[in-house]
Amino acid sequence: MKDIxxxxxxxxFMILIIAFIFLTMIAVSVGSASISVKDVFSTIFTKIPFIGNTLEGGELNTHALIIxxxxxxxxxxASIVGMGLAVVGGSYQAVFKNxxxxxxxxxxxxxxxxxxxIAIFFDLRSSFFSFSLTTLCAFAGAMFTTFLVYTLGRVGRRVSTTNILLSGVAISLLMNAMQSTLMIMNEDKLESxxxxxxxxxxxxxWKTISIVGPCVILGVIYLIIHSRDLDIILTGDDTAKSLGVDTNKLVKRVVIVSSFIIGASTAFNGIIGFVGLIIPHIVRMIVGPEHKYFFPFAAxxxxxxxxxxxxxxxxxxSPAELPIGAVTAMIGAPYFIFLLNKYKKG
Structure with a gap:
């Protein structure tokens, strides 16, 4: 199957795109208010010039509001964030060789x-340019962490991937400790x-998409453009340098671009795990490690x-809603355990 x-x-890849479109239509149709796939198509067609003028009706207007x-x-x-996290996961696995x-x-x-x-703890409910301060503080926290990790990971003018990883672990533990302290100090805000x-x-x-979308899409395009460099870096630093790839600059740029993708995705949607871990593994097993193929499939x-x-x-x-991070963990964790067992068996 893999060979085919x-x-x-x-x-x-085109079959995968068709599957994605089909899944999207199903996803639009299901929910607390069920809408048939036929009505989904009819409602979407109402937004198309000339065709839409012939389709009217109160039911369609209700469906249009929901859709x-x-x-x-x-x-x-979900599509944008899933695409971004999967591609970043694959690029990190290449850059850090992990x-x-x-x-x-x-x-x-x-x-x-x-x-x-911090924003929730201090009850910062006001907004800035129509965006909540919680979102803005989350993005600022993500960017500040990136700056700290990169600064600590540098050795002179050279970027050490090992130091960056260790710095990331240390900073992550520190941030988690500070967050836990704030949560204990104000249990009323714990649920939020x-x-x-x-x-x-x-x-x-659509407004939040207009912010997250460009950050993720432009970042993904940048990483795809550097597919060949990421292939070369996997061969080792010495080989990469002999082939004209500056590993120091590549690592720095990948980390910065990826940080914007992660920061924008996380600030508006919270922490969504396992997407950037299991999807790259699955895609790499199916299409191989060559990034010019890997990235589109991963996206x-x-x-x-x-x-x-x-x-x-x-x-x-329904009508209640589960946290999406819990769902991705319930789907992703068992599959990842399966992958680990498969690797152990050779």
Whole structure:
């Protein structure tokens, strides 16, 4: 099966795109208010010029409100975030030469969580340019953590991947300790902090997508452009230098670009784990390690995984909603254990 896929990568990629579109239509149709796939198509067609003018009716207007105001924004956000986390996970695994690396290994999510906790702790409910201070504090925390990790990981002008990883672990533990201290000091806000930490897409809107989307998409494009460099860096630093790849600059740029992707995704949606860990592993097993193929498959695979997880989160306990981080953990953790056992058996 793997050989067939590897020989027909782009055909398989188109099949994956079709599967993603099909899943999106299903995800739009299910929820506390069920809408048939036929009505989903009809409602979407109402927004198309000329065609939409012929389709009218109160029921379609109700469906349009549900689809375009509630469901589509979170599905689009899930797709963007899933794509970003999967691609970042793959790039980190290449740069750090560590198959266990994931988007949160450098403690960026811990910094975002601390920033959000500070905002919740001090009851900062006001907004800045229509964005909540919780979101802005989370993003600031993520960027500050990136700065700390990068500064501590430098050895002179050289960037040491080992030092960056160790710095990330240390900073992550420090941020977690500070967050725990704040949570103990104000137990009234404990539920809000825990729910934010576990992630959710319920606040997604076209406005938040307009912020997260460019950060993630531009970052992913940048990483795809450097696919060849990431392939070369896997051969070793000496070989990479002989082939004209400056590993020092590449690591620095990948870390910075990835930090913006993670920071934007986490600030608006909380911590969503396992996407950037298991999707790269699955994709690499199927299409191989060559990044020019790996990244597109990982992007679509991450989008499919998170849209599926979000659909489960908002439907399985409807009208209540599960934290999406809990759903991704319940799906991802068992599969990751399966992968570990498979690797151990050779």
């Amino acid at each position: 896929i590897r020989k027909n990568k782009w055909k398989c 375009f105001k509630l469901r589509l924004p979170r599905i689009v956000m 198959p266990m690396a994931d988007p949160f290994i450098l403690g960026i999510s811990s910094g975002a969580a601390l920033g959000a906790t 902090v825990v729910f934010w930490t576990m992630g959710g897409l319920s606040t997604s809107s 679509v695979g991450g989008a499919i995984f998170l849209v599926l997880a979000d659909t489960v989160a908002r439907t399985v306990a």
